[in-house]
Amino acid sequence: MSVESLFPRLEALLPKVQKPIQYVGGELNSTVKDWDEATVRWALMYPDAYEVGLPNQGVQILYEILNELPETLAERTYAVWPDLERLMRAEGVPQFTVDAHRPVRAFDVLGLSFSTELGYTNMLTALDLAGIPLSAADRGPDDPIVLAGGHAAFNPEPIADFIDAAVLGDGEQIAIAISEVIREWKSEGEPGGRDGVLLRLAETGGVYVPRFYDVEYLPDGRIKRVVPNRSGVPSRVFKHTVMDLDEWPYPKKPLVPLAETVHERFSVEIFRGCTRGCRFCQAGMITRPVRERSITTIGAMVDNGIRESGFSEVGLLSLSSADHSEIGEVAKGLADRYEGSNVSLSLPSTRVDAFNIDLANEFSRNGRRSGLTFAPEGGSERMRKVINKMVSEEDLIRTVTTAYSQGWRQVKLYFMCGLPTEEDVDVLGIADLARKVIQAGREATGSRDVRCTVSIGGFVPKPHTPFQWAAQADHETVDRRLRELRNTLRNDKQYGKAIGMRYHDGKPSIVEGLLSRGDRRVGKIIQAVWEDGGRFDGWSEHFSYDRWMACAAKALDGEPVDVDWYTVREREEHEVLPWDHLDAGLDREWLWQDWQDAVNDVEVEDCRWTPCYDCGVCPTMGTEIQIGPTGRKLLPLTVVS
Ligand code: SF4
Numbered sequence: 299m300s301v302e303s304l305f306p307r308l309e310a311l312l313p314k315v316q317k318p319i320q321y322v323g324g325e326l327n328s329t330v331k332d333w334d335e336a337t338v339r340w341a342l343m344y345p346d347a348y349e350v351g352l353p354n355q356g357v358q359i360l361y362e363i364l365n366e367l368p369e370t371l372a373e374r375t376y377a378v379w380p381d382l383e384r385l386m387r388a389e390g391v392p393q394f395t396v397d398a399h400r401p402v403r404a405f406d407v408l409g410l411s412f413s414t415e416l417g418y419t420n421m422l423t424a425l426d427l428a429g430i431p432l433s434a435a436d437r438g439p440d441d442p443i444v445l446a447g448g449h450a451a452f453n454p455e456p457i458a459d460f461i462d463a464a465v466l467g468d469g470e471q472i473a474i475a476i477s478e479v480i481r482e483w484k485s486e487g488e489p490g491g492r493d494g495v496l497l498r499l500a501e502t503g504g505v506y507v508p509r510f511y512d513v514e515y516l517p518d519g520r521i522k523r524v525v526p527n528r529s530g531v532p533s534r535v536f537k538h539t540v541m542d543l544d545e546w547p548y549p550k551k552p553l554v555p556l557a558e559t560v561h562e563r564f565s566v567e568i569f570r571g572c573t574r575g576c577r578f579c580q581a582g583m584i585t586r587p588v589r590e591r592s593i594t595t596i597g598a599m600v601d602n603g604i605r606e607s608g609f610s611e612v613g614l615l616s617l618s619s620a621d622h623s624e625i626g627e628v629a630k631g632l633a634d635r636y637e638g639s640n641v642s643l644s645l646p647s648t649r650v651d652a653f654n655i656d657l658a659n660e661f662s663r664n665g666r667r668s669g670l671t672f673a674p675e676g677g678s679e680r681m682r683k684v685i686n687k688m689v690s691e692e693d694l695i696r697t698v699t700t701a702y703s704q705g706w707r708q709v710k711l712y713f714m715c716g717l718p719t720e721e722d723v724d725v726l727g728i729a730d731l732a733r734k735v736i737q738a739g740r741e742a743t744g745s746r747d748v749r750c751t752v753s754i755g756g757f758v759p760k761p762h763t764p765f766q767w768a769a770q771a772d773h774e775t776v777d778r779r780l781r782e783l784r785n786t787l788r789n790d791k792q793y794g795k796a797i798g799m800r801y802h803d804g805k806p807s808i809v810e811g812l813l814s815r816g817d818r819r820v821g822k823i824i825q826a827v828w829e830d831g832g833r834f835d836g837w838s839e840h841f842s843y844d845r846w847m848a849c850a851a852k853a854l855d856g857e858p859v860d861v862d863w864y865t866v867r868e869r870e871e872h873e874v875l876p877w878d879h880l881d882a883g884l885d886r887e888w889l890w891q892d893w894q895d896a897v898n899d900v901e902v903e904d905c906r907w908t909p910c911y912d913c914g915v916c917p918t919m920g921t922e923i924q925i926g927p928t929g930r931k932l933l934p935l936t937v938v939s
Pocket of ligand 1: 586588905909910911912915917922
């Protein structure tokens with residue numbers, strides 16, 4: 299049965315909203331397939347505004363891969379701003395895709411990619427606008443399967459009531475496998491209905507279906523156990539790992555946005571995974587092992603992506619791009635290839651060493667030497683040992699001296715506040731470091747025209763990291779430390795004017811902490827916040843801490859737990875954590891040992907270059923970390939005009 303475009307009805311509303319172009323679709327490389335020729339239809343959602351959602355690599359990759367399958371189609375949908383939401387409600391226009399403006403409810407799967415938990419309320423808006431019941435238990439045969447992915451899906455318990463399923467890890471292969479399960483189930487006449495297809499997915503062990511697991515609690519509020527309530531459903535769900543990135547050189551046809559977006563460049567992911575072992579970094583832990591894309595594929599992807607999109611900026615992405623074993627050759631090869639053209643290259647990288655400056659110098663051949671960014675993360679040497687960020691003050695000063703003496707004028711340093719075991723002195727150490735950076739810059743250049751900006755984020759303990767047991771710092775402590783740091787910098791007559799400071803208050807981190815380490819009881823809070831008008835929680839102008847706290851107090855009334863219990867409470871070793879049945883490949887005992895090492899200021903090395911320290915990932919995946927050098931070349935060398 300054909301599905302009609304909602305565009306004529308939507309078009310009438312567009313003159314009345316801000317940035318209407320974000321809703322019209324038709325971008326270069328977007329795809330509209332024939333509805334009737336597809337058997338399995340996906341609506342892919344990044345639950346934020348178009349300007350944030352469109353550049354998302356995960357969504358772009360899945361969009362392309364699914365549309366390449368003969369019997370499958372995929373379209374995209376984004377969170378609509380409150381002005382359009384109001385009009386859509388008034389006029390009865392449902393949530394739509396931007397590709398063919400089809401109603402989201404008509405699709406078989408609504409796949410949501412959550413990079414952050416602050417998108418949860420936007421998911422509820424989309425479900426409600428689509429006419430899909432918020433509660434998975436209330437959905438019928440005509441509703442899509444609501445499927446969550448992305449890093450936040452490694453603990454989907456707070457949204458367990460709203461989603462039908464979740465997938466952990468890389469999406470490329472599992473999206474195809476899920477499409478095949480749905481196609482088969484449909485071709486057999488949809489046996490067992492909605493439960494039937496969810497059961498087939500759950501039985502694979504690679505799709506988590508929350509309704510097939512019961513959570514039992516202890517009288518004090520902790521979890522007693524999580525157990526499957528259906529036979530055939532495994533007690534643990536595994537994550538998906540694409541082992542050979544060269545076989546998946548996506549995106550091949552990058553989407554080129556019509557409206558302004560946060561990144562307007564073509565990005566190539568040069569490797570996945572990270573073994574540096576920074577203890578605060580969930581991405582580094584859950585994406586292990588390291589899998590490098592070969593220099594040949596990187597070269598071909600850059601060449602192809604520029605031709606297909608017309609972008610003139612190329613970003614080489616990964617968690618720590620300078621760590622690619624052939625990054626020197628990649629940087630030089632690309633810089634040679636595009637020298638004198640309008641193509642600029644960027645390497646978002648945070649490693650603190652001179653090699654990084656060489657790379658930055660290569661990449662700035664076509665542009666200006668403006669700013670360089672490094673991430674020491676902790677303000678004191680002790681703090682950096684606790685978080686396993688092995689950067690000494692000496693390394694940092696040596697690196698910035700090189701940078702300033704080679705013509706760079708601005709250095710940006712990233713830090714976190716509220717880290718486990720942190721004391722006031724650790725945060726004030728940020729001011730000392732920044733002063734020394736400016737001093738080194740002035741000496742190296744003989745000029746006072748050097749600047750340093752310190753950017754400070756609130757630390758949030760995340761599941762599947764050694765800090766999953768840690769007490770989060772309360773927002774009063776974080777705010778007080780940041781105020782003291784600000785005053786110290788302001789009062790510094792000699793260096794203060796050369797140092798900028800950017801930070802956010804500590805309240806949003808508490809909400810993020812609640813959602814990150816929450817369990818199924820937190821779902822009631824999310825729904826209450828949404829019903830009270832909560833939208834776009836990742837945007838400071840929309841976020842309301844007071845609303846979250848008021849809704850939490852009401853929703854948890856009568857429960858033995860509260861917001862503090864979820865956030866500022868330290869967990870015991872054997873407490874059952876809400877995500878313990880979701881397997882990121884990391885050995886729980888190793889994580890606990892690493893947490894103990896953190897508390898005792900003991901560091902671990904990067905296992906890429908030193909012996910394995912048994913985090914558990916490689917044996918679980920039946921693999922080894924994959925790095926070069928391969929001795930291969932950066933080809934093809936197409937001349938770009
Ligand atoms: S199993 Fe060993 S080699 Fe593999 S990621 Fe963990 S520590 Fe590194």
